[in-house]
Amino acid sequence: MDAKTADVWLPFPAEEIEGLPDAFTYRQWDGEDAFPADPAACVFYVTPYMKSPEVTLRPLPGMPHLEVVQTLTAGIDHVLDGLGLLRPGVRLCNARGVHEASTAELALTLTLASLRGIPGMVRGQDREEWRSGFYDALADKSVLIVGYGSIGAAIEDRLAPFECARVVRVARSARTTTRGPVHAHAELPRLLPGADVVILCTPLTDATRSLADAAFLARMKDGALLVNVARGPVADTSALLAELGSGRLRAALDVTDPEPLPAGHPLWHAPNVLITPHVGGSSTAFAPRARRLVARQLHRFAAGEPVDNTVLITD
Structure with missing residues (x-):
């Protein structure tokens, strides 16, 4: 398809993105019922943000030139089911570099709020109760980061000033970084008993679905805190409810399974749990970083250069 007739679909107005190349026609579509143009002319599709897979995947069957x-x-788990609708050679790119700051901030917020008893204090304020006491600090705690990619590294950046006893890193496979070793998932049974705080920030894959299952949680020490800023299904909800109900573990969850968490679900009222509604990336840090990523990717695409953040290529 000639570049002059090629469309790029964006979920926000093109005029809000500084420095877009002139090689394309820009169409705005953020999941509305009506498409902005014929999908057949689209060569580069920036998916709507935080929309359902059904919405996100709906244009794909009509995009033969994508x-x-x-x-x-x-x-990228929300788009994987649609890859079979695409021709071979289509590149799927994630938003590496967009959510690190915001998600790492929330991981630290959830950790500190849970350790220092902030949810109980807020409830006490509502009831005009003065809930003084002695609370946990993050200082001198051992923190285990499960999923040491760019978000995991950003979380460690923010832990640095808090005088943690140690930070232990875990990823799919072992490697060495300038900060120290990254351990493989296979080492989790050995590492979990030593952690006061376990932060999940791993992608959702077949290998990580229900990673934090009953056996995983049982290996965590009494009183430890599980923080999930990954995806809800990374943790087994039934197993987590059992540990919370016993009072042995605490949890701070930005993501749940199911999600959104329906009214009446037992997680809402489980003891020792703090829940936020999947807002790890939804902050003022999102838009400027997303726009810079899109502009950079489109400049590379227009120049015939490989785009960044390619997760897979369809076959």
Whole structure:
């Protein structure tokens, strides 16, 4: 398809993105019922942000000339079911570099709020109760980061000033970084008993679904805190409810399974749990970083250069 007739679909107005190349026609579509133009002319599709898979995947069958799918999320699990609708050679790119700051901030917020008893204090304020006491500090705690990619590294950046006893890193496979070793998932049974705080920030894959299952949670020490800023299904909800109900563990969850968490679900009222509604990436840090990523990717695409953040290529 000639570049002059090629469309790029964006979930926000093109005029809000500084420095877009002139090689394309820009169409705005953020999941509305009506498409902005014929999908057949689209060569580069930036998916709507935080929309359902059904919405996100709906244009794909009509995009025979598509070359790049660019998500605005770090995870790509919500688009995987649609890859069979695409021709071979389409590049799927994630939003590495967009959500690190915001998600790492929330991981630290959830950790500190849970350790220092902030949820109980807020409830006490509502009831005009003065809930003084002695609370946990993050200082001198051992923190285990499960999923040491760019978000995991950003979380460690923010832990640095808090005088943690140690930070232990875990990823799919072992490697060495300038900060120290990254351990493989296979070492989790050995590492979990030593952690006061376990932060999940791993992608959702077949290998990480229900990673934090009953056996995983049982290996955590009494009183430890589980923080999930990954995806809800990374933790087994039934197993987590059992540990919370016994009072042995605490949890701070930005993501749940199911999600959104329906009214009446037992997680809402489980003891020792803090829940936020999947807002790890939804902050003022999102838009400027997302726009810079899109502009950079489109400049590379227009110049015939490989786009960044390619997670897979369809076959």
